[in-house]
Amino acid sequence: MGEVIVITSGKGGVGKTTTTANLGTGLASMGYQVVLIDADIGLRNLDVLLGLENRIVYDLTDVIGGNCRLRQALIKDKRYEGLYLLPAAQTKDKTAVNPEQMKQLCEDLLKEFEYVLIDCPAGIEQGFRNAIAGAQKAIVVTTPEMSAVRDADRVIGLLEAAELRKPVLIINRLRPKMVRHGDMMSMEDIIDILAIELLGIIPEDEMVVISTNKGETVLSDERARSGQAFRNIVRRLKGENVPLMDLDGAGLLTRLRRFIGLK
Amino acid sequence: MQFIDQGNLIDDNTILVRRTLRSGQKVNFSGNVVILGDVNPGAEVKAFGHVIVFGSLRGMVHAGADGNEQAVVIAFRLQPTQLRIANHITRPPEDGSAAPDQPEIARIKDNVVTIDTFQSGSERQIPQKETDRYLT
Numbered sequence: 001m002g003e004v005i006v007i008t009s010g011k012g013g014v015g016k017t018t019t020t021a022n023l024g025t026g027l028a029s030m031g032y033q034v035v036l037i038d039a040d041i042g043l044r045n046l047d048v049l050l051g052l053e054n055r056i057v058y059d060l061t062d063v064i065g066g067n068c069r070l071r072q073a074l075i076k077d078k079r080y081e082g083l084y085l086l087p088a089a090q091t092k093d094k095t096a097v098n099p100e101q102m103k104q105l106c107e108d109l110l111k112e113f114e115y116v117l118i119d120c121p122a123g124i125e126q127g128f129r130n131a132i133a134g135a136q137k138a139i140v141v142t143t144p145e146m147s148a149v150r151d152a153d154r155v156i157g158l159l160e161a162a163e164l165r166k167p168v169l170i171i172n173r174l175r176p177k178m179v180r181h182g183d184m185m186s187m188e189d190i191i192d193i194l195a196i197e198l199l200g201i202i203p204e205d206e207m208v209v210i211s212t213n214k215g216e217t218v219l220s221d222e223r224a225r226s227g228q229a230f231r232n233i234v235r236r237l238k239g240e241n242v243p244l245m246d247l248d249g250a251g252l253l254t255r256l257r258r259f260i261g262l263k
Numbered sequence: 264m265q266f267i268d269q270g271n272l273i274d275d276n277t278i279l280v281r282r283t284l285r286s287g288q289k290v291n292f293s294g295n296v297v298i299l300g301d302v303n304p305g306a307e308v309k310a311f312g313h314v315i316v317f318g319s320l321r322g323m324v325h326a327g328a329d330g331n332e333q334a335v336v337i338a339f340r341l342q343p344t345q346l347r348i349a350n351h352i353t354r355p356p357e358d359g360s361a362a363p364d365q366p367e368i369a370r371i372k373d374n375v376v377t378i379d380t381f382q383s384g385s386e387r388q389i390p391q392k393e394t395d396r397y398l399t
Contacts, residue, residue: 146304150286150304150305151286153286154285154286154305156285157285157286160285193301193303193304195283195301
């Protein structure tokens with residue numbers, strides 16, 4: 001039996017879509033059958049990140065409206081065997097779908113796939129309610145900013161109210177150097193407020209922008225630190241126990257200095 | 264063994280909230296509110312009586328909301344966004360002073376909302392009913 005996981009955040013721009021794309025490619029590279037649903041109807045992005053934009057014929061609303069069969073709307077990824085995308089409609093809005101239909105869709109997809117990942121739109125209105133309707137598990141993405149953490153907290157409350165207990169947290173775009181200087185919220189500060197299990201931390205990394213522009217995922221870049229962080233998260237998602245990576249990434253000299261107390 | 268007069272201590276107009284209040288969540292009650300958990304930023308607690316938080320209070324709190332100036336707010340970590348007692352409204356100083364590391368109590372003293380370290384024991388900090396007698 002597979003699993004339906006929604007990736008959500010409340011606030012926009014914190015990395016939901018990037019996370020969805022990377023976790024999807026990560027799971028697919030391990031040989032799982034994975035489908036990504038872009039639930040952001042009207043503002044679709046996930047297809048662009050995967051470089052599949054020009055292959056869209058049918059979308060989620062076509063499937064739900066019965067204009068096509070589910071299989072016809074699924075787009076096979078270019079690189080990863082076993083990875084599929086169900087794109088969002090760009091010319092409609094969130095009211096084109098209701099939670100019951102999404103629930104049914106997820107059940108249908110579970111018959112063929114081991115992982116169904118749903119990229120939730122920003123906000124807490126209908127788009128959010130649609131996205132979480134069929135999910136069994138939730139991943140909350142936040143960045144180390146007060147506003148993002150506040151929204152994450154609100155979303156966790158709503159998830160709990162919707163019986164999606166025990167959501168897990170990904171902290172995105174952390175800058176260890178700023179945290180060290182006290183200029184950015186630390187992992188501890190965020191966990192202190194949100195009080196949920198931490199799935200992983202992604203360091204700020206310009207490689208994400210570079211790979212996104214190429215329609216690739218940073219996870220497949222062996223050298224990227226953020227890619228390593230995503231690979232670790234995928235393994236944790238499967239239940240493996242992977243320690244948090246050393247985000248300081250400081251050179252030998254800095255580490256030596258810190259060791260002898262010069263900070 | 265000496266029993267205390269329990270009759271005087273009964274105050275049945277109290278609710279116990281056994282969870283953390285997250286942003287956007289609200290408790291509104293016409294008596295005392297006891298919270299076993301945190302009150303996060305963006306959450307609200309409004310009570311006619313006292314508010315006691317067994318956790319960090321970071322949201323908005325209003326004790327004595329019907330005008331009761333005897334009401335108090337106690338929290339393990341008192342760091343509210345805004346604290347109101349009766350018709351007094353206060354907010355924390357903006358100098359970013361260090362977070363408290365011990366339980367504190369907020370109450371009205373001489374018409375000003377005052378924050379003190381909470382001490383249990385001899386000094387009675389929560390006003391009881393008029394007839395209040397601890398030991399008989």
